[in-house]
Amino acid sequence: MTFWKKECSLRQWPLDTKTQDELKALTTMCGIKLVSKRYCHHWVEFTKVAADPSIVNLGQGLPDISPPSYVKEELANVAAVDRLNQYTRGFGHPSLVKALSQVYERVCGRKIDPLTDILVTVGGYGSLFSTIQALIEEGDEVIIIEPFYDCYEPMVKMAGAKPVFIPLRNKNDGNCASSADWVLDPGELAKKFNSKTKAIILNTPHNPIGKVFTREELQVIADLCIKHDTLCISDEVYEWLVYKGKKHIKIATLPGMWERTITIGSAGKTYSVTGWKLGWSIGPQNLIKHLQVVHQNTLYTCPTPLQEALARAFWIDYKRMDDPDCYFYSLSRELESKRDRMAQLLREVGLKPVIPDGGYFMIADVSTLNVDLSDVDGNQPYDYKFVKWMIKSKKLSAIPLSAFCGPETKGQFEKYIRFCFIKEDSTLDAAEVILKNWTKQTD
Amino acid sequence: MSRPVQARRLEGVDKNIWVEFVKLAATYSTVNLGQGFPDFPPPDFLKEAFTRALSGEKHMLHQYTRAFGHPPLVKILAQLFGKLLGRELDPMTNVMVTVGAYQALFCCFQAFVDEGDEVIIIEPFFDCYEPMVKMAGGTPVFIPLRPVFSREELELIADLCVKHDALCISDEVYEWLVYDGKEHVRIASLRGMWDRTVSIGSAGKTFSVTGWKVGWTVGPNRLLQHLRTMHQNSVYHCATAAQEVVAQGFQREFERYGKPDSYFVQLPKEMQQKRDQLVQSLVAVGMKPIIPEGTYFLVADISEFKSDVPDVPNSDEPYDSRFAKWMVKNKGLAAIPLSAFYCGPHKNNYNSFIRFCFAKEEATLKAADDILQKWKLEKTTP
Numbered sequence: 001m002t003f004w005k006k007e008c009s010l011r012q013w014p015l016d017t018k019t020q021d022e023l024k025a026l027t028t029m030c031g032i033k034l035v036s037k038r039y040c041h042h043w044v045e046f047t048k049v050a051a052d053p054s055i056v057n058l059g060q061g062l063p064d065i066s067p068p069s070y071v072k073e074e075l076a077n078v079a080a081v082d083r084l085n086q087y088t089r090g091f092g093h094p095s096l097v098k099a100l101s102q103v104y105e106r107v108c109g110r111k112i113d114p115l116t117d118i119l120v121t122v123g124g125y126g127s128l129f130s131t132i133q134a135l136i137e138e139g140d141e142v143i144i145i146e147p148f149y150d151c152y153e154p155m156v157k158m159a160g161a162k163p164v165f166i167p168l169r170n171k172n173d174g175n176c177a178s179s180a181d182w183v184l185d186p187g188e189l190a191k192k193f194n195s196k197t198k199a200i201i202l203n204t205p206h207n208p209i210g211k212v213f214t215r216e217e218l219q220v221i222a223d224l225c226i227k228h229d230t231l232c233i234s235d236e237v238y239e240w241l242v243y244k245g246k247k248h249i250k251i252a253t254l255p256g257m258w259e260r261t262i263t264i265g266s267a268g269k270t271y272s273v274t275g276w277k278l279g280w281s282i283g284p285q286n287l288i289k290h291l292q293v294v295h296q297n298t299l300y301t302c303p304t305p306l307q308e309a310l311a312r313a314f315w316i317d318y319k320r321m322d323d324p325d326c327y328f329y330s331l332s333r334e335l336e337s338k339r340d341r342m343a344q345l346l347r348e349v350g351l352k353p354v355i356p357d358g359g360y361f362m363i364a365d366v367s368t369l370n371v372d373l374s375d376v377d378g379n380q381p382y383d384y385k386f387v388k389w390m391i392k393s394k395k396l397s398a399i400p401l402s403a404f405c406g407p408e409t410k411g412q413f414e415k416y417i418r419f420c421f422i423k424e425d426s427t428l429d430a431a432e433v434i435l436k437n438w439t440k441q442t443d
Numbered sequence: 444m445s446r447p448v449q450a451r452r453l454e455g456v457d458k459n460i461w462v463e464f465v466k467l468a469a470t471y472s473t474v475n476l477g478q479g480f481p482d483f484p485p486p487d488f489l490k491e492a493f494t495r496a497l498s499g500e501k502h503m504l505h506q507y508t509r510a511f512g513h514p515p516l517v518k519i520l521a522q523l524f525g526k527l528l529g530r531e532l533d534p535m536t537n538v539m540v541t542v543g544a545y546q547a548l549f550c551c552f553q554a555f556v557d558e559g560d561e562v563i564i565i566e567p568f569f570d571c572y573e574p575m576v577k578m579a580g581g582t583p584v585f586i587p588l589r590p591v592f593s594r595e596e597l598e599l600i601a602d603l604c605v606k607h608d609a610l611c612i613s614d615e616v617y618e619w620l621v622y623d624g625k626e627h628v629r630i631a632s633l634r635g636m637w638d639r640t641v642s643i644g645s646a647g648k649t650f651s652v653t654g655w656k657v658g659w660t661v662g663p664n665r666l667l668q669h670l671r672t673m674h675q676n677s678v679y680h681c682a683t684a685a686q687e688v689v690a691q692g693f694q695r696e697f698e699r700y701g702k703p704d705s706y707f708v709q710l711p712k713e714m715q716q717k718r719d720q721l722v723q724s725l726v727a728v729g730m731k732p733i734i735p736e737g738t739y740f741l742v743a744d745i746s747e748f749k750s751d752v753p754d755v756p757n758s759d760e761p762y763d764s765r766f767a768k769w770m771v772k773n774k775g776l777a778a779i780p781l782s783a784f785y786c787g788p789h790k791n792n793y794n795s796f797i798r799f800c801f802a803k804e805e806a807t808l809k810a811a812d813d814i815l816q817k818w819k820l821e822k823t824t825p
Contacts, residue, residue, distance in 0.1 A: 066502040075684070076497040082484040086654045087647075090462065122542055122678040129677045137450035154676050159450065231448070273505040275683030290449040293457045297574045299546040300461075303682055304654030 052395075056430045059397040061207070061361065063272040063422040065334075068327055070316055071271050075309040084305050091292050092120030092280070093307035099314035100265075100280055106321060108253050116285040119292055120302050124237040124266035124279040127291075129155055130298070131233050131262045131281055134290035136161045140198035145184065147404030147413060149207050149235065156201075165406040166192050167413075168209065170354075177354040177365075179211040186220050193224050199231040200224075202251060205238040208363055208404055208418040210356020212246045215254075222254045231287070232257065237266035237279070238359040240328040243336045246357040252283070259284050262291070267310050271327065272422070276306045335360055335421065341428060342421045345435045360422035363401055367415035381414035390417075396434045456574035460783040467768060473775035474810045476721075479740060480653040481802040486706050489650055492691040496684060504684050511671055512540030512659070513686035519693040524642075524661050526700075528632050536664040539671060540681050544616045544645035544658035547670075549575055550677070551612045551641050551660070554669035556581040567784030567793070569614065585786050594628050605635040610666070616645035616658075617738040619707045622715045625736050631662070638663050641670070646689045650706070651802070655685040714739055714801070717808060721801045724812040728819040732799075739802035742781055746795045748822075762794040770797075776814045 066072075078084050088094070097114035105112050112118065121127040128151060136142060138160030144152050146167040156163045166189055172181035202221060204213040213221075225232050234251050242248045252261040262283040268274035281291050320326045339355070342362055346353040352365035366386050376385040383400035391397050401416035421428070461478065468475045475482075484490070496504060511517070514534070521534035532538065541547040548571060556562055558580035564572050565588040576583045592600075604611050613630050621627045631640040641662040647653035660670055692706075699705040718734070721741065725732045729747035745766060752766045763780035771777045781796035801808065 060507075062506050064503075064506075067505050072497065072502070072505065076494065079490065079493040079497060083482075084654060085485050085652045086480040086482070087478065088654060089465070122682075123680065125679050126677070134449055134453065137452065151676065151679070158676055268507075275504065275506045275508060275680075277678070277680055277682045287448065290453060293449075293453050293459075296459045296462065297456050297571065297578055298549045298677070299542045299656070300571070301654075301656065302542070303656045303685060306682060306684075 054395055055391060056396050056427065056434060058419040058421070058423065058427075058431060059399045061420050061422075062274060063360075064424050064427055065272060065422060067272045068313075071273060071309070071313045074312040075305065078305045078309045078312075081308075084308050086304065087301055088304040088307060090296055090301040091115070092118055092302070093304060093311065095311040096120060096307045096314070099311045099318060100282070103314060103318050103321070104282055106318075108250060110253075110258065112282060113285065117282060117288055119281045119288055119295055120307060121279045121281060121295065122299065122302060123268060123274075123277040124235065124264050125151060126277070126299075127262075127264040127279045127281040128152070128233070128235065130291045130294045131264070132156060132159050133298075134294045135231060135262075135287065136198055139196065141194070141196045142198060143189075143192050143200040144406075145200075145202070145206075146406060146409050147208055147401055148201070149203060150404060152201050153406070161198065162196075163406070164192050164197070165408065167405070167409045168206075168211065169412075177352060179206070179209045179354055179356045179358075180214075182209050182211050182354070184217065184220070189220065190224060193228045193230065195228070197228055197230050199233050201233045201235065203235040204251075205236075205241060205248065205356075205358025207238065207359055208361045208399070208401060209354060210359040210361055210363075212242055212248060212357040213251075215249050218249055218251045218254060222251060222257050225260060226256045230260070232261040234261055234263045236263055237269045239265060240270055241332050241335060241360055242358040243332060243339065243356075248358065259286075262287055267306075271310070271313060272331070276310065278302060278306055278310055338421045338423070338428060342419060342431075345432055346419070349435045349438045354416075360420060362419050362421060363416045364419065365415050366417055381410050383414045383417050387417055394434055394438065396431060452578050452580070456578050459574075460570055460779070464767070464777070464779060464783075467771050468777035471771045471775060472777035474807060474814060475777040476799040476801070476803065476807075476811055477771075477777035477779050479800045479802070480647075481651045481739075482807055483651065483802070483804045485651045486692075488695055488706075489652065489688065489692045493684075493688045496687055496691075504687060506683065507680050508683040508686065510675060510680045511535075512538060512681070513683060513690065516540060516657075516686045516690035516693070517659075519690050519697060520644075520659055520661070523693060523697050523700075524644075528629060528637070528661075530637065532661070533664070536667060537661060539660045539667055539674060540686060541658045541660060541674065542678055542681050543647060543656040544614065544643045545571065545656075546674075546678065547641075547643045547658045547660045548572070548612070548614065550670045550673040551643070552576055552579040552581070553677075554673045555610055555612075555666075563609075564786075566786065566789060567781060570783055573786055583786065585789060592628065594626075597628050597630050598633060601630060601633040601636050604639055609639070611636065611640040613640055613642045615642055616648045618644065619649055620711050620714055620739055621737040622711060622718065623736060627737065638665070641666055646685075646692075650689065650692050651710070652689075655689070657681065657685050657689050717801045717803065720808050721799060721811070724808070724815055725799075728815045730815075740798050740800055742796050742798050744796055748818075749795065751822075761790045763797055766795075767797050774814055774818055776811060 097118045100118055101112045101114035121130055132155045136159040140161040141164050142156045142161050143164050146165050153163050168182040168184060170182050232251055239248050250263060252258050252263050262281050265280050267276050267278040317326050317328055343353045343355055346364050350369050352368050354363045356362050373385045373389055376389050381402040383402050387398055387400045398417040398419050401413040401418055402410040405413050465478055468477050517534040517538045520538045521532040525532040552575040556576060556579035560581045561584050562576045562581045564583050564585050566585050573583050611630055618627050631637050631642045641660050644659050646655055646657035696705055696707055722732045722734060725743050731744035733742050735741045752769045754762060761782035763782050767778055767780040778797040778799050781793050781798055782790040
């Protein structure tokens with residue numbers, strides 16, 4: 001079953017009751033939130049069609065590769081220890097926060113106190129929630145870079161604040177597009193900051209484009225944060241998935257930034273265990289303490305056996321951080337060849353992929369194909385129509401990029417769709433068959 | 444920044460009794476009857492199910508499952524609670540899985556409580572209710588209580604809810620731990636209540652696995668839809684593996700429901716014995732326990748031991764809190780002061796009671812008894 005996430009207020013639909021009920025039932029079943037009410041009724045067909053097992057699913061960001069065997073083994077070992085089935089320390093299981101502090105001390109080059117500078121949360125998602133609830137409120141503005149991971153906007157709104165959007169702009173329309181071509185305009189960015197700007201949300205490596213912000217780009221953001229006394233919420237869940245020639249840089253390590261940055265990480269993305277739902281926030285005590293207050297009033301503690309198993313896995317990789325076999329590096333090598341294969345296949349079909357420098361998503365410009373979408377009904381952005389057509393006629397699914405942006409910029413992003421490539425070879429083989437046969441089919 | 448960096452919603456909710464007392468117990472206690480968790484293992488059938496699940500080839504167990512609850516788990520919960528509530532439940536719309544009952548409570552308060560709303564909290568209360576209501580902008584209103592509500596008491600509450608069109612958030616995490624032949628009555632099964640009640644349950648308390656953090660809400664779709672909105676904007680998914688195993692545990696219990704080998708029959712039997720054992724220990728030394736009809740906690744009056752901890756007039760801290768801290772540091776026995784479960788203005792109303800957890804192995808309860816006996820001896824010997 002494919003799960004697509006979008007956000008919507010079900011009560012506002014101008015749809016007939018039967019369609020609303022059907023859609024409500026489907027959304028609860030698929031676990032999807034729906035975006036813009038105008039397109040809601042089309043999601044009914046979307047999800048029905050994508051639930052079909054004959055569809056090759058490159059949509060949702062879900063690895064279908066196996067986590068490393070030692071990670072699964074550690075969980076099995078932990079299952080046998082009785083006391084690990086009971087509550088642990090609320091802000092993070094001691095052995096896990098210790099392991100995290102060691103790994104990140106090495107990466108950041110500074111001392112990190114496991115008890116005061118770290119909070120373990122339910123996934124990177126839980127860290128975003130705790131951070132926003134702790135530090136953002138009514139009257140605040142929060143800058144969100146488009147395209148954005150879709151939960152940023154509703155979380156900011158739920159905290160009573162106003163999201164302020166700024167798009168990444170493609171400075172290269174040529175044939176060898178790279179995620180590095182998508183940049184922020186510094187002048188435009190500066191104008192978005194004012195005295196109400198409480199925070200900026202940064203996502204590097206970036207979902208969906210795969211951009212890995214350079215030191216210079218981060219410095220521009222840092223300078224503005226310092227100038228306006230703004231916080232930085234840095235979503236770095238894909239931090240280890242960086243490809244050859246690129247380096248992930250933590251904005252918290254830039255001068256003046258540690259004291260104003262919360263850096264978010266994820267076990268799901270680090271170890272290909274999205275179903276463990278463990279993440280963490282790292283930052284200075286005077287900020288983390290507020291996240292801890294939110295945590296103690298929302299779910300109090302995260303599951304113990306998973307945290308212990310994760311701690312053990314981290315120790316294994318911490319000890320080999322100088323070794324190329326460390327999973328933090330070997331996973332990105334494995335994914336790089338999948339990335340290149342995916343890009344090649346898309347090019348052969350005539351799509352224009354944007355090669356990501358990081359992450360496990362790739363966007364592609366589909367307008368080059370000039371597919372006739374006039375029978376796809378409805379007043380929707382081009383990419384929604386394209387994906388619908390592609391699912392129906394090519395049996396391949398992806399996510400329309402305008403799902404990741406605010407209302408003003410849909411026009412800019414509607415010619416792109418997003419593919420996920422953290423998939424087993426057999427899934428990519430199936431995608432290859434479809435893509436190679438693309439031009440042979442009649443519509 | 445000239446104004447505080449943190450959001451105003453954190454005002455008055457930053458103190459937490461557990462952070463302090465869990466640390467104290469970890470540092471000083473030799474016998475911990477404080478925080479509510481069993482120190483005996485979970486049932487074998489559950490541990491075996493966990494091991495089996497992990498040794499299989501299903502690596503999708505390590506990836507995201509359905510956000511509002513893993514399908515096998517919501518299906519069995521709908522079956523079991525449908526039977527208990529006497530109505531047909533839809534697993535997709537009448538059940539939602541949460542990260543422990545704690546997160547279920549959070550979703551309820553966030554989904555239903557707004558600034559200007561009042562929420563009635565019965566004292567003493569599980570301490571998170573108050574800060575959660577406040578964080579949602581609501582005003583808590585406190586009234587005093589009694590344990591294991593009889594049907595008549597619940598009907599009184601039900602009538603008032605119906606009369607005033609109020610919602611009921613029913614925390615029933617200890618639903619299986621009921622003693623002396625008493626009956627746990629589910630308020631959602633009373634007339635007029637299904638439509639306005641969210642019932643909360645916990646795998647941690649049901650299956651003695653507090654560290655798995657799997658909880659659930661059961662209720663009508665018109666209420667659960669808002670919990671889903673809250674859930675999808677806060678944690679979105681709960682961990683898959685634990686849900687899969689809890690589902691298997693429930694399947695086994697559903698098949699054995701009411702039979703002598705059901706865990707839901709055996710656990711309360713065992714706990715009742717432990718309750719009686721602790722009661723005996725406390726009575727023998729002069730502490731006066733209040734015999735609980737349910738849960739795995741009991742509260743005891745420690746007035747006889749007050750001479751060990753002199754009163755400090757005009758102290759900010761309630762007496763029982765100081766007593767409990769002194770006890771863990773000097774006697775190695777951890778318990779929780781009852782004032783932790785009262786709102787600020789009422790904390791001194793019941794300040795000579797402390798709460799003990801008796802979900803403990805034989806050896807632990809014996810060790811507690813040894814400490815208490817020795818203490819009593821020290822008091823009576825000049």
